[in-house]
Amino acid sequence: MFTTMFQLIRNLILLGLLELTVGDETVTCFYSKECVLPCQSSYHDVIHWHNGPWIAHSFYNGADQLAHQNASYKGRTALFTDQISTGNISLILRGVRIEDSGKYKCYSSISSHSNEAFVNVNVKAPIQSVDIKFTDKTITCSTNKIYPKQTISWNIDGSPKEENSEDNQHLFSLTSSLPIQPDQKNLSYICYFRSGDGQVTYRASLMQDKTEINSGETATIRCPDSQGETGHFNLILTFDDSSEVLSYNGQTSLPINKKWKDADVKLTPEGKITLHNLDSAKHAGIYTCERKTAQSRQIMRTSVQFNSDVNIIAIIVGIVCVAVLVIITAVICIKYKVCKGGKGPEVAEMEGLNN
The missing domain is CATH 4.10.910 (30s ribosomal protein s13; domain 2)
Structure with missing residues (x-):
């Protein structure tokens, strides 16, 4: 009986009396980027892409037909026209917006047969960078232009003040300010960004250090260690938040040696930065070493002070x-x-x- 029913359904499909429907696919698209919504079909005389009631793209009579295209998709869609004949009727969606989320229908047909496939599109705007800094009596962690909205937590107990806002592009800005005491500024502070399911999507850390040397001596600048991240990372050392001393992109061969303001700077394979032949007139100040990956930003700020002048005066x-x-x-x-x-x-x- 089941064999007979299967054969009947197959024959109806072959005769075009039933519409062939393919299971849903799910695609994650990233805000402002280009995204491909996959769809394959042997029927490609008529092609329609819909997002709910709106037409995203149409193709028939051998050309794009966009007279009825929804205005929000204007200038942002295309097909692989040179591959339609081989069955690739995927939709190219450019400049992805948050409102592009939804369930898309890929409809294709010839005179006697038709095909439907569905693609669920999720749009995300992941964190690109996080700003973490000390203010008067707080440490603040913030980011902007993300979607969906996330939460911020700290590794230090306290009662942070949180602010969030949504712009006209449906992107969120988040800020968390944690009150601290002056004697707590030498602690290591970490803020965590978490998605709706509690997963950590990004972490940022800030720590301060201090070193005293004599003029002409060598200073060692501490840089953040890997916290278990894998893959590509960037390392940059700046002086007084403006002058770049050294940078490393994870692909440059080590060690790195360079001259900076008459000082010799070296980055060793172990990740240690040393500055030789320092002079109090040129090199006293704050050195910031930043390690950045796709999921983290770690900052170590070191105050380099010279005690040679005090000795000379004495x-x-x-x-x-x-x-x-x-x-x-x-x-x-x-x-x-x-x-x-x-x-x-x-x-x-x-x-x-x-x-």
Whole structure:
């Protein structure tokens, strides 16, 4: 019985009396990028792509037919026209928007047969970068132009203040500010961005350090370590948030040696940065080492201070004090002739009168 029914359905399909429907596919498209909605069919005289009630693209009579295309898709769709004859009727969607999400129907037909396939499109705008910084009494973590909306959490207990907004393109901006005490600025702060299911999608960290050296000595700048990430990463060292000292893109061979403001800078294969022949007039300040991957941004800020000037001042003060003492001692010796048993001027005068 089942065999007979299967044969009947097959014959009806072959005769074009039943419409052939293919199971759904799911595609993730990224905001502002190009995305391909896959569809294959042997029937390609007439092709229609729909998103709900709206026509995204039509093709028949051997050419695109866009008179009834929804205005939101104007100039953003295309087919692989050179591959239609081989069955590829996939839709190219350019400049993807958040509202492009939905269930698309790929309809194709010839005179006696038709085919339908469905593609579920999810649009995402992943985090591109996160700004993490200290303000007056808080540490702030923020990002913008993301979709869907996410949440922010911290590795430090506290009561963060959160702000979020949505722009006219349905993209979200998120900010979380965590109150801190002045003596807590040397801790390592990490903020986590989490999707609706609780998965961490991005992490950002900030830590501060301090080192004191003498003029002409070598300073070692700490850079963030890998936190288990794999794949490509970038490393950049900046001075006082403006001047780039060194950069590494994960593909450059190590070690890296370069000159910067008359100092010798070296990045070792172990990821350690050393600065040689430093001078307090040129090189005192804040060095920021940033390690960035597709899912993280880690920042280490190191304050390099020189104690050589303090030592020199102390030495000069010491020399001046010794010189003053020597001068005072010499004056006393001359005046009173105490040094080496000499006579004072009063004694010499009395002896002259007696003679």
